[in-house]
Structure formats: C-alpha cells, structure tokens
Amino acid sequence: MTTETVNADDVRHVADLARIDLEDAEIELFEEQFAEILEYFDSLDEVPAVDADEELVNVMRSDEPHESLSQATALKNAPETDDDYFKGPRVS
C-alpha cells in the first residue's frame, strides 16, 4: 500500500533532477498527478501470484563489429545539430 504522500518539495526536487522548470501552478498539478500515479501501484497488490518465468542468465554476444549508422542518419532526428554534432543546451 502506498502510504507516503507526495508534497510540493518532492515535485520540485524531481523536476530539478530532470532539469525542468515548473511554474507554481504546475507544481500543484503534478503533486496531485504524482499521487495518482503512485496509487496505481496499489493495484499490483490485487494481481494473483503466478510462477515466475525461469530467469535468463549470461545473455551475451561475441565481440564482432557491426556497421554503425551513417552520421547523417544518426543526426537525422535530432532537434538541433551543428555540423557533425548533436547540439544541446549549455551545461555548467
């Protein structure tokens, strides 16, 4: 059962980790939505127990090079690029 509540500070902290700026109104909104999302997990308690699949182990591939994407293809879906590079925000 979910007993912990989500408060405005939790929302701010998570937003901060995700580098997202939120307005006060959004914080209030997400506070409610976070709580709702966490409640969904309660429904897992109602799922009947089943036998777990046997766990896979040691799934590996041999060390053989495969062809990579071309630079043009790699960069194609990027919102912003600069010559050969993906372009991102400044970080500091």
Added chain:
Amino acid sequence: MTQAARTRELIPVIGLEVHVQLETQTKIFCGCSTDTADADPNTHTCPVCLGLPGALPVLNEAAVEMAVKVGKALDAAIPEQTRFHRKNYFYPDLPKDFQITQYDNPICQDGELEITVEDSDRLIEIERAHLEEDPGSLKHAGGSIDQAEYTLVDYNRAGMPLMEIVTRPDFRGPEEVRAFLEKLTEVLEYLGVFDADRDGSLRVDANISMVSADAVAEDDSIAVATLEDTNRTEVKNISSHKGAQKALAYEITRQRNAIRRGRAVEQETRHWDESRGVTVSMRSKATEKDYRYFREADIPPLRVAGWKEQISIPELPDARRERFGTEFDLSDETASKLTATKAVADFYESLVGQFDPDFVATWTADVLLGELNYRDRSVESVDRKAFADLLELVATEAITEKNGAEVVLRSMLDDGAHPETIVEREGLGKTDADAVATAVATAIDNHPEAVADFHAGEDGALNYLVGQVMAETGGSADPQTVNQLLEEKLTS
C-alpha cells in the same frame, strides 16, 4: 590538542576510483566499433548507443572475460551472480538519460594490489571493480564550460566499455597513488585488456580527507567512524599518473591550509584543472539517492564465477621480474626496467637465448630503451631481427660497442637500414691490427712533443695520442687496444 599541533600532524587519507577503457573490438552493449581514434564525430553510433526507443542492449562477452581477468589479477572474488543497474542523471553526454553500470553486486569484489614506494611494500585493498558504459563526449562551444552558449555532443564514445576500479582509502600520500596507478596500468597492459596510449583510456577520481595522525593505528588502519566524521572532497578529471600526483599534492595543501586557518573543509566535488594546476569547486549537490539506481531489466544477470578457473592470465609483472632476476641473474633494477611493459619483457626474452643474458639486458634496458625514449617510440616499432643482427656484430667484436650504440642503432631506428648496410656505409668495420699498428706509429712520429710529455709523466698525453689514432682510423679502432699498443710502444 592545540590547533598548531593538530595541523602539524594531519595525514592525508586517499581512496581512488580508476576508470579504464577495456580493449574490446566493439562497444559494451552494441556492435559499434571502438576504433574511433581518427573518426569524424557521430560516425560510430547505432540505436543502442544513441538510446533510441526500443533498442535493446546486449552485453559484449569479451568485456566480461576481460573483467574476469582483471578480477583474477587483483585476486578479487567473482560472485556467483552479478547484475547491471541504471544510474539516472540528466546530462547531454548520456543519450538515454541513464548510464548502465553495476551497483550492489559488481563483477569483482575484495581484491588487492601490492605497490612498492621507496623500497617499502604497501598492500592496497580493492573494494570492487565493475563494468559500465562510457558516456559521450562534450564540447563546450564558445570556450569554457562556464561561458559556453551551447554544447556539442559526440556519441562515438558513448557505450565504450569501462571498468571502474575502486580502492579502499588506503593511500597516505600522492606518491603511493602514483605508484599504484603505474602498477595497475602495468598489470592491465600485461593482461592485454588496456592500452595506455589510447586517448582518455585512464580517468581517475580521488577522494581525499585529512585526519589527525593520532587516528592512524599501529597497522596503518583508520577507524571507519573517524573517516565518516571527516569531510572529504572528491577530485575529478585526473587523466594521468603525474596528474594524479600533482592534483593530490595541491588538494592536500589546500585542505591543510584551510584547517590551519580554522576553516572547515567542505564536503564537495572538485574539478582538477590541469592547465592551471588547481582544483576548483564544482558546486555539485547530487547525492547517491538522486541517481535513483534501479535494476537494468534489459540485461539478465551474469553467472560467470566459473570463468575464473577457465580463463587463464599471463605471468604478471611481479612474477616475471622475480623470474628474470633468478633465471638470467639480473639486478632488481634491470629486471624492473625489462618487465615494466609486457612488450619489452617479451622482446628481451625472445633474444636472451642467443646471447649472454647480461649483455642483452644492457643493450635492451639501457641502450635501446634510452634511444626509443628519446624518439618517443615503443619497442613494438623495432625490427627484432635487425636488432639481433646488431647484437651479433657487437658480440663478435666486428664493430665497437660505441659505434654499435651511437651510429648503427641510431641510424637503424631513424632510417630503417639494416645494421650490416650501415656498418659498410659508414666504414665502421673494426680496422685490422696492421692498420692500427701503422696509425700508432704515425701518431708517435708526428707528435714528438706529446711523446715527450708522456715521458715527463704528464697526464693526458697518452689520451691525446689515443685521440690521434682514433681520428686516423675514423673511429673504427678499439680505444682500449689503441691504448695498450701505444703504451707498449712508448715504454719499450
């Protein structure tokens, strides 16, 4: 304790996180080639290492084998089962916004590595060593990280296989750290899992705090509670053995001065600025909890404890050094020089059967390595057969040692000519006895004043005459023989 006494008796306590790149052909979770040295940006990527939706990472078996080798060499335990985790943080170098790494169950646990500093041995405990992927690399457009307007990202490096080796806080000074890094990279090169020459293949983070000398027990250990109560800094961005020593020496002085002035050492992350030779605060607040580690469900657990028995590793530097000492009767110093890299040791060992071991040792450790060092070249670039031919010429006294080292070897390294060719071209073949005798007679005839000086007991007269004979024979006569001949002639 007074403040003065406290600062006087502060001892640095240092622990390391060493990231090394494993020498696989492909990245750790995809088949992109790791051969990116001269590649354009973003030409070695695929849906997996770009973190495109739905792409599934599959672990590279060679990276796991290498990790097991490292574990074996460090005398670490390989647990029955080990698994991967996601470490979450948002930064442009991480295309997926998480890094696949290992958390609570790393592949190597509780190892050790012995180092020697100023003739005393120290055992450094390895807490863990785990596998993880490298992030991409960033360029901060418009100068420094602080002033950049935007960031350029190259994901060629994203997904390169790394091993992070974490020591316990066992170091008591920068010299020990440097000795450890030298030893560690030596061992990794012996294992064939690491290339020190690859750009960025070694990256070091160091945790450092200062504790009172009283807190250090007889056996050099320090109580866990003391360490937990002491603020430490984490110094990042160290990329060489020398850099580590300099960064730590700086940080020790900085912390010592802060404490001396009655200021607290902040618990923080600091960035080593190699060009300015200082560490600067990074104002980073992320705590372990913020990384929200959780299991990587796309990669099933590993059960490779049994590989430790199956995979063999080569003789390691310490063992080889010891064997060279006893088998070839070499001094510790020479044996150390010859075993510092596997390539040099292999080179020496391939020649030692054909000549006197001591002779090959001198020519390899002193003469050849000196010339290579001067040219910034490695022993792999030397034609072993040609070098053996040169040794043959010297060993059979067909040429003098001096000519062999200063003319033939240098020319051989610089223009790739064969020793015999050089000897002929430069006319270095030892002059026959008649020619030397003639040159000796000529020198005596032509320099009566030097002969008179010799008889007057003047030092240097004989050397002067030897010089004349050597000049006459174009340096191809053996100076000792000339010396002997002259003395005989002059005193008879």
